[in-house]
Amino acid sequence: MTGALTQISRTEHLPARIAAQFARQIQEGDLKPGDKLPTENTMSKNFGVSRTVIREAIAQLRNEGMIETRQGVGAFVIDRPTRHIRLDDRRQMDTHGFRDLFQLRVPLEIEAAGLAATYHRAEHLRQLDEALQRMSVAGGDDGIVADLDFHRIIAAATGNDYFVQFLGAVSDRILQTIVESRERTRLDEIVAIVNREHTELRDAIAARDPVRARAAMRAHMVGSAERIALRLEFYL
Structure with missing residues (x-):
């Protein structure tokens, strides 16, 4: 093999x-x-x-x-669900690609945060805490893996496998977003900012407050876009 x-x-x-x-x-x-x-x-x-x-x-x-x-x-x-989404796109991400990604990612991630606040189990909080710890300790490249895991856990905490599949399908694009943002900002600065955003999101989910969790994810999405020089537009 x-x-x-x-x-x-x-x-x-x-x-x-x-x-x-x-x-x-x-x-x-x-x-x-x-x-x-x-x-x-x-x-x-x-x-x-x-x-x-x-x-x-x-x-x-x-x-x-x-x-x-x-x-x-x-x-x-592992055995995978019969329905599984995988994008086979070999293009390198550019400004247009990042914008397209966020147009899809923002509503999915915000809704996932709200549902995770409502339906999460104790194991999800434990996993979120572990990912946060890894992000804090592994401020370098390994922190990127922890960041991806954090969002995967939120998707899993919704109890809805479609969120896991759809967000998983764009995980390599999300990874590229993280890498791009780290290339534009000093590592210690961006790690501190991102950890704060993730901690606020984790605390809102732990409090079982879907409105606060959605707001925290929206703020995180706005921050993530700004760190790669994108301005998100909201109509509500």
């Missing part, structure tokens, strides 16, 4: 391209439910990239509902 993996061009968005290779193997049946992915070290050598890039690719596959990770054990292919 590892023989089918190929090194990735440096001009491509690395985590997304690696995730796409594994996704094709899963979709074509070369990787089946229960199969274990190679170790991070093995994938890093096979693809010719850093382990951080591999972690981001694994996070994307997890967000798309294709794999699960078991701490200290590895990543495994």
Whole structure:
């Protein structure tokens, strides 16, 4: 199986391209439910990239509902719902692409936050807290993975699998947004801002206040867009 993996061009968005290779193997049946992915070290050598890039690719596959990770054990292919959305788009994100992404993402994420505040379980709060901790400790590249996980957990906390699928389908674009914003701002500054926004969102969900959670997510979306020089338009 590892023989089918190929090194990735440096001009491509690395985590997304690696995730796409594994996704094709899963979709074509070369990787089946229960199969274990190679170790991070093995994938890093096979693809010719850093382990951080591999972690981001694994996070994307997890967000798309294709794999699960078991701490200290590895990543495994899981059974996926019959209906599963995956965008096969190899274009690098530009200003128009980011705007299109936010036009879709904003209503989905705001509604997900409100539903998560209403329907979350204790395990979701625990997972949100773990992701927040990882973002605080891993202010560098690993913090990007924690950021993606935070939004995936909110989607899962809605109790509605469509949110998980739709947001998972654009997870590689969301990842590119995070990377782009970090390239425009000093890392310590952006980590502090993003952690504050995520903490406000977590607290609103914990309080089971859907109105406050929606407002917190809206503020986070506005901030995320502004950090890549986009101005969101609201009509309500």
